[in-house]
Amino acid sequence: MLEQVEGSRAVADVVARCRPQVVAAYPISPQTHIVEALSDRVRAGDLQDCTYLMVESELGALSACIGASVVGSRAYTATASQGLLYMAEALPNVSGLGLPIVMTVANRAIGAPINIWNDHSDVMSQRDCGWIQLFASSNQEAVDLHVQAFVIAERTSIPVMVCMDGFVLTHAVEEIDVPDQQAVDSFLPPFVPRQVLDPDEPITIGSMVGPDTFTEVKYLAAADQLAALEVIDEVADDFRASFARESGGLVRGYRSDDAAIVIVSLGSVHGSICDAVDGLRSEGLAVGALAVTCFRPWPEGQVTSALARATTVIVVEKAFSMGSGSIVGNDVRLALADLGATVFTAVAGLGGRPVTADIIRRLVADVRDGELEADVLHFIDVDRSVVARELAERRPARAGREAIR
Amino acid sequence: MLSVAAFTEGRHAQALPTFGSERTGAPVTSFCRIDDVGIRAHEPITSPDAVIIQDPTLLHVAPVLVGTSPDTYVLINSSRPVEDLGVEPLVSDFRTGRVLTVPATELARQHIGRPLPGAPLLGAFSALTGLISLESVATAIRQRFAGALGEANVAAARAAYESVVQPGTRFADA
Numbered sequence: 001m002l003e004q005v006e007g008s009r010a011v012a013d014v015v016a017r018c019r020p021q022v023v024a025a026y027p028i029s030p031q032t033h034i035v036e037a038l039s040d041r042v043r044a045g046d047l048q049d050c051t052y053l054m055v056e057s058e059l060g061a062l063s064a065c066i067g068a069s070v071v072g073s074r075a076y077t078a079t080a081s082q083g084l085l086y087m088a089e090a091l092p093n094v095s096g097l098g099l100p101i102v103m104t105v106a107n108r109a110i111g112a113p114i115n116i117w118n119d120h121s122d123v124m125s126q127r128d129c130g131w132i133q134l135f136a137s138s139n140q141e142a143v144d145l146h147v148q149a150f151v152i153a154e155r156t157s158i159p160v161m162v163c164m165d166g167f168v169l170t171h172a173v174e175e176i177d178v179p180d181q182q183a184v185d186s187f188l189p190p191f192v193p194r195q196v197l198d199p200d201e202p203i204t205i206g207s208m209v210g211p212d213t214f215t216e217v218k219y220l221a222a223a224d225q226l227a228a229l230e231v232i233d234e235v236a237d238d239f240r241a242s243f244a245r246e247s248g249g250l251v252r253g254y255r256s257d258d259a260a261i262v263i264v265s266l267g268s269v270h271g272s273i274c275d276a277v278d279g280l281r282s283e284g285l286a287v288g289a290l291a292v293t294c295f296r297p298w299p300e301g302q303v304t305s306a307l308a309r310a311t312t313v314i315v316v317e318k319a320f321s322m323g324s325g326s327i328v329g330n331d332v333r334l335a336l337a338d339l340g341a342t343v344f345t346a347v348a349g350l351g352g353r354p355v356t357a358d359i360i361r362r363l364v365a366d367v368r369d370g371e372l373e374a375d376v377l378h379f380i381d382v383d384r385s386v387v388a389r390e391l392a393e394r395r396p397a398r399a400g401r402e403a404i405r
Numbered sequence: 406m407l408s409v410a411a412f413t414e415g416r417h418a419q420a421l422p423t424f425g426s427e428r429t430g431a432p433v434t435s436f437c438r439i440d441d442v443g444i445r446a447h448e449p450i451t452s453p454d455a456v457i458i459q460d461p462t463l464l465h466v467a468p469v470l471v472g473t474s475p476d477t478y479v480l481i482n483s484s485r486p487v488e489d490l491g492v493e494p495l496v497s498d499f500r501t502g503r504v505l506t507v508p509a510t511e512l513a514r515q516h517i518g519r520p521l522p523g524a525p526l527l528g529a530f531s532a533l534t535g536l537i538s539l540e541s542v543a544t545a546i547r548q549r550f551a552g553a554l555g556e557a558n559v560a561a562a563r564a565a566y567e568s569v570v571q572p573g574t575r576f577a578d579a
Contacts (some may be wrong), residue, residue, distance in 0.1 A: 168447045169447065173419065175418070271445035355449045355451075
């Protein structure tokens with residue numbers, strides 16, 4: 001049933017209906033409303049057979065989830081920003097041990113300078129930690145992805161991060177259909193762990209692996225990651241069949257089939273991009289959008305085929321690799337290496353700066369007018385007068401091509 | 406509550422708060438979209454059809470009317486008429502019947518017992534714009550605040566609504 005509800009509240013409701021047996025979390029903005037609501041539900045008895053662990057830190061939260069998961073419990077946590085970084089030590093343990101933990105990341109910038117607002121630098125810093133990373137383009141998708149995430153995690157034994165833009169989605173009040181208990185129960189079967197720690201039948205989980213087999217373990221983990229692509233796709237298909245709406249999957253195009261220019265993005269900015277696409281289409285331009293829902297594992301084949309007919313691809317991303325450049329754009333470039341499309345990469349929306357449909361339209365105009373170079377990362381919403389003044393006071397830059405614009 | 410009121414009327418709505426250095430008295434901004442089609446964007450509103458100003462002193466210190474047009478509704482929480490606020494240059498371009506003050510804090514004190522002007526401002530917004538009904542505002546208020554507190558807020562909203570639709574309304578002369 002549609003409700004007018006805050007994104008965080010809807011996520012807490014759907015997570016509760018996924019019947020986690022252990023929720024361990026440490027509050028951090030903008031994730032706080034989600035875990036507060038879950039703790040309330042446990043305390044009030046609305047969420048039965050669940051233990052809520054108030055821990056001392058994010059490292060404690062994820063460590064508690066690891067403990068819960070290895071004894072066969074469905075475990076959930078949520079964090080953001082520095083909280084995710086504080087979990088970093090345990091993140092590859094979860095994936096390496098094959099524990100199907102689900103975590104919401106309410107995407108927020110990482111400091112310094114300290115900033116509580118939205119961008120993707122938190123999850124991008126952990127893109128190689130072996131977790132599946134799914135990005136919600138709307139609050140409805142954020143809700144739906146949580147139901148799918150538990151299915152995907154438990155079917156693949158790979159942990160899943162559901163990434164939703166902090167404040168932009170978590171604190172927006174919108175119409176959201178939160179699947180009811182019966183619908184969630186029929187989509188998400190009870191958790192059957194592959195192996196459990198049991199005093200009556202002792203085994204070791206997480207033993208040391210030396211140079212003789214470490215590479216093979218990692219190779220198999222990499223193979224499992226790529227195999228998960230198929231599962232993620234299947235689960236989205238099943239979800240569509242059960243709930244009659246499109247949510248999740250690997251990539252999703254919008255008016256992109258016949259588009260010469262396609263704008264690629266992750267997360268909620270896809271909404272404004274769709275609005276910009278409609279505006280540009282009404283002016284006769286063949287523009288489309290592609291939302292990358294699954295960023296890790298990287299759905300290279302699906303990205304390639306979704307962009308196969310485009311001549312110009314513009315990647316808009318809310319994070320970048322310091323000292324290098326684009327993150328998502330580089331993956332897109334590799335996916336298109338054998339095709340003729342020109343790829344432009346733009347970073348925007350850092351630390352909560354809004355990325356509007358107007359900015360997207362200007363970006364498309366600049367690309368069409370030849371204002372942007374294809375092989376550099378452009379900071380499209382930077383205040384150039386401010387940075388020019390600061391740069392002028394510094395020692396002259398060394399000769400050579402500028403890495404960024 | 407405004408987005409919930411619009412939702413109860415079967416429309417699509419979205420409320421987006423902004424966050425910063427929240428402390429009592431600091432300026433804060435929130436946005437609300439109401440539409441007949443689904444809302445995809447999550448960006449701030451830069452060309453508002455209506456602006457609700459909870460603290461009239463902000464008119465002097467913050468660009469609260471940026472992006473408005475002569476057709477924009479401007480609802481100001483104040484016990485004084487618009488012409489007494491010293492903001493004539495700011496509001497002179499608006500069409501007649503678009504700029505209005507309502508004593509929301511006063512009404513809140515009277516009906517709720519606390520200076521919380523949200524509910525009466527929504528009642529006045531309903532009367533000023535006709536975009537949502539007072540009944541939908543009341544439904545949204547009751548959904549947010551249960552029991553006597555909800556009823557007190559509804560009473561404050563109704564009083565504000567009636568103060569606007571009655572003759573002698575404090576519209577700015579344009």
